[in-house]
Amino acid sequence: xxxxITHAIPVTQQLGKFVATxxxxxxxxxxxxxxxxxxxxxxxxxxxxQNRSWTNAVTELYRSHASTQEASVIYADTKVDIARxxxxxxxxxxxxxxxxxxxxxxxHPGVVIWPAALAMAEIVxxxxxxxxxxxxxxYETAIRIxxxxxxxxxxxxxxxxxxxxxxxxAAACARLLKLSPEGCSNALGIAATFACGLSQFFVSGSDIxxxxxxxxxxxxxxxxxxxxxxxxxxxxxxxxxxxxxRAFSDRFDPAVCIANLQREFPTEWVxxxxxxxxxxxxxxxxxxxxxxxxxITADQIKSITIGVHGAMMSKLASNKPIDIQQAQxxxxxxxxxxxxxxxxxxxxxxxxVDDYExxxxxxxxxxxxxxxxxxxxxxxxxxxxxxxxxxxxIVHLHDxxxxxxxxxxxxxxxxxxxSTDEVAERFLALSSAxxxxxxxxxxxxxxxxxEQLQDLxxxxxxxx
Numbered sequence: 001x002x003x004x005i006t007h008a009i010p011v012t013q014q015l016g017k018f019v020a021t022x023x024x025x026x027x028x029x030x031x032x033x034x035x036x037x038x039x040x041x042x043x044x045x046x047x048x049x050q051n052r053s054w055t056n057a058v059t060e061l062y063r064s065h066a067s068t069q070e071a072s073v074i075y076a077d078t079k080v081d082i083a084r085x086x087x088x089x090x091x092x093x094x095x096x097x098x099x100x101x102x103x104x105x106x107x108h109p110g111v112v113i114w115p116a117a118l119a120m121a122e123i124v125x126x127x128x129x130x131x132x133x134x135x136x137x138x139y140e141t142a143i144r145i146x147x148x149x150x151x152x153x154x155x156x157x158x159x160x161x162x163x164x165x166x167x168x169x170a171a172a173c174a175r176l177l178k179l180s181p182e183g184c185s186n187a188l189g190i191a192a193t194f195a196c197g198l199s200q201f202f203v204s205g206s207d208i209x210x211x212x213x214x215x216x217x218x219x220x221x222x223x224x225x226x227x228x229x230x231x232x233x234x235x236x237x238x239x240x241x242x243x244x245x246r247a248f249s250d251r252f253d254p255a256v257c258i259a260n261l262q263r264e265f266p267t268e269w270v271x272x273x274x275x276x277x278x279x280x281x282x283x284x285x286x287x288x289x290x291x292x293x294x295x296i297t298a299d300q301i302k303s304i305t306i307g308v309h310g311a312m313m314s315k316l317a318s319n320k321p322i323d324i325q326q327a328q329x330x331x332x333x334x335x336x337x338x339x340x341x342x343x344x345x346x347x348x349x350x351x352x353v354d355d356y357e358x359x360x361x362x363x364x365x366x367x368x369x370x371x372x373x374x375x376x377x378x379x380x381x382x383x384x385x386x387x388x389x390x391x392x393x394i395v396h397l398h399d400x401x402x403x404x405x406x407x408x409x410x411x412x413x414x415x416x417x418x419s420t421d422e423v424a425e426r427f428l429a430l431s432s433a434x435x436x437x438x439x440x441x442x443x444x445x446x447x448x449x450x451e452q453l454q455d456l457x458x459x460x461x462x463x464x
Contacts, residue, residue, distance in 0.1 A: 009254040011239040012192075015141055016185025018261045019171045022140075024133045024451075031265045032451075035132050035139075037423050038100055040447050041272055042114040043074070043462075044427040046093035047434065048353065050075045054210045055092045071119040072460045075435065082119045082225075086169070086217035089115035094161070094213025096353045097328045101271045101279035103413075104386035105146025105164065106154050109270070111213040112165030113138035116220045117172040121456055124176050128453035134175035138220075139267040141188070142168025145238065147266065147386075148256040149249035151311060154199065158248055159209070162197030162216040167238075169220020170194075170227075177228045187224045189233015192244040194219035202315045205323040269387045272412040272423065275351040280312050281331045283391030283407040288338035289349035290405050291395055298339050298368055300397050306331055307377025307392030307406075309384050317374035327356050332372035333365070335393060340365045348411075350426075379406070388413035420448075435462050 024032075049055055063078055071085035072078070080088065093099060094111030101108050113135055121131045146153070146164040153160060170191035174184040197216065201209045227233070238244050238257070245252035275285045284306050308317065308331060319332035327333045334351060337359045342349050359365040383390040394404040409415040418426075424444055431440045439462060446458040 009239060009258065010236065011254045011257045012188050012237050013181070013185050013235055014258045014261065015144070015171070015238070016183075016188055017181040018258075019137045019141060019175050019184040019188075020179060020181040022133060022137050022175070022262060024129050024136070026262050027136055028265055028268065030268050031136060034268065034270065035136060036447060036450050037272075037418075037420055038110050038270065039114065039135075039450065040423050040427050040444065041100055042093055042110045043443075043447075044423070044430055045096065045099045045111060046074055046089060047427070047431040048098055049092040049095045051434070052092075052095060054095055054207055055088065058091050058211070058214065059088050071122045074118075074460065075462055075464055077463050082123055083218040083221045085119040086116045086221045087214040089118070090214030090217035091211055095210035096276055097278065098273060098276045098353070099213070101273060102143050102146065102266070102269060103271065103279060103389060104150065104266070104269065105143040105160060106150045107142060107146045107160040107164050108213065109139050109142045109161075109165060109168055112161060112216045112220065113142065113168045113172050115214070116169035116217040117176065118459070119217075119221060120173040120176045120224070122460065126176055126456070128450040128456060130176065131456060132451060134172040136265070136267060137175050138168035138172030139270070140261075140265060141171040143266050144257045145244075148253045149245050149251065152251040153249040156249065157199050159197040159199045159212055162212040163195040163248060165213065165216040166191045166195045166219040166223070169217050170223040171220075173221050173224030174227060177224055179224070179227060183227050185235060186231065186233045187227035189235065189237035190223040190226050190231065191220055192233065192237035194223055195244060195248070199315070201325060202329060205326050207325065209325060269414050271388065271414065272418050274348070274411050274418075275334065276353050276356060277328050277334050277351070278316055280309065280316060280389040281334055281391075282410040282412065283389060284308065284331050284393055285334050285338050285349070285351060286410045287391055287393040287405040287407045288335040289342050290407075291393060291403060292339045292342035292349075294403075296339070296395055296397075296403060297343070298364060300399075301339065301368065301395055302371070302398045303396045304332075304335060304339075304368070304372040305394040305396070306335055306372065306374045307380045307394065308374045309381050309389055310376045313374060313376065319369050319372055324353075324356055324360055327360060328353070330369070331374055333359070333369045336365045336368035336372055339368060383408050388415055431462070434464060
């Protein structure tokens with residue numbers, strides 16, 4: 001885009017004004033019903049990651065280093081300073097690839113924005129409606145910035161969740177701090193410098209992706225607090241000639257950031273994931289699960305071909321993952337799991353991180369994974385939208401025949417959403433054993449009516 005045109009649109013300032021002035025009454029009915037569901041799903045994801053080694057490690061680190069005791073570590077009788085609470089809770093929820101996703105923005109917004117906003121809400125003692133408004137401002141900010149620079153942002157080696165997510169966390173916290181439009185712009189300007197997150201883990205493995213959401217949540221908290229203290233960020237930190245968008249992407253469409261603010265809400269396009277793993281893998285896993293349930297057994301399979309979108313080939317197509325993190329980002333590994341483990345599961349297939357840990361030790365899964373390949377599929381590319389990614393699985397049997405299944409809109413995407421009851425059941429299935437069924441059902445009642453709550457204390461009441 002022409003540089004003069006880019007500079008003609010004051011993205012950072014207009015987003016700052018939006019964050020400061022958005023009213024809950026302006027949200028669409030769909031968004032108003034969706035945001036509480038996203039809250040429940042965030043707590044579900046956090047419960048799955050709460051007792052993992054990496055979450056325990058950062059909890060112990062920050063508990064021993066905390067200089068003040070301010071915000072709650074969810075599911076624990078522990079308080080640490082606000083930025084560290086956001087970090088820990090973001091790690092717990094965002095470390096398992098089981099979080100909400102936005103396909104067009106290539107971002108997991110909830111696991112960055114909710115931990116930052118909840119930590120700040122506990123400090124400022126806001127109402128439920130104020131929290132929801134702030135979170136919506138955060139989602140919109142992160143998603144719109146992501147949509148304006150993707151997919152080139154990802155192709156350059158950045159992960160959108162920590163980079164764009166930091167803006168969303170800063171926006172939500174700035175709103176809760178009741179900053180002026182200028183103050184909210186400053187928070188975004190500071191967040192632009194804090195934004196970080198590389199994708200080398202796709203290539204080399206490691207635990208680092210597990211910390212990305214938590215770090216971005218903490219960065220957003222700190223950006224908002226610095227702006228609240230009167231510090232400034234560049235007024236054009238996002239769109240400037242040496243700003244975030246130009247530094248982090250080979251393409252930037254500033255109009256996407258501000259188009260129809262407060263009238264259209266791309267937050268409506270957020271997906272929830274039945275399975276651990278990338279949102280772009282969900283259709284293939286669902287297709288494999290359907291074929292498995294139809295009676296195809298692993299010993300009948302000679303090989304598997306997965307039809308995918310071309311954008312998946314560089315990061316999600318490896319059939320030789322080197323660790324659990326890479327396995328969770330391997331479409332062939334997940335499809336192999338669906339065929340090996342699917343027949344043993346009751347009800348709808350839902351691959352968890354525990355399933356991945358078991359599968360890594362299963363030679364049958366590894367054998368089938370190595371006989372599974374991804375190919376670019378023209379119909380998958382045609383049917384994929386800014387809201388969902390399609391997928392096809394073709395099974396080549398030893399008898400020479402083939403069977404296939406195509407999923408256009410996987411479960412959890414906006415065209416095939418999970419119901420409120422399904423989201424609640426997922427939360428209860430994970431949390432009740434750890435926290436008690438009665439306590440979890442009581443918490444759900446508060447989550448359902450969060451818009452009417454004047455005291456958010458019950459949201460932090462779940463304890464092991």
